[in-house]
Amino acid sequence: MKVKLKMIYWKGEKFWVGKLLEHPEIMTQGETLDELEENMKDAYMLMTMEDVPEKHKVKELSFAV
Numbered sequence: 001m002k003v004k005l006k007m008i009y010w011k012g013e014k015f016w017v018g019k020l021l022e023h024p025e026i027m028t029q030g031e032t033l034d035e036l037e038e039n040m041k042d043a044y045m046l047m048t049m050e051d052v053p054e055k056h057k058v059k060e061l062s063f064a065v
Helices: 033-049
Strands: 007-011 016-020 029-030
Touching: 007 033, 016 033, 029 033
Parallel strands: none
Antiparallel strands: 007 016, 016 029
């Protein structure tokens, strides 16, 4: 499954810090931008997919509210 998300990031005193615009509760840091990106992927998976098995299916639902 491929997901595209936007990360806002900045350089703090010691680390690069970032959070996901679509999930502002997911925030992490890294010593480099590459490490920040890897940490963000890990944080996203832990926060959103932790209890989902690796082999899973995705189905788009449409309904009126």
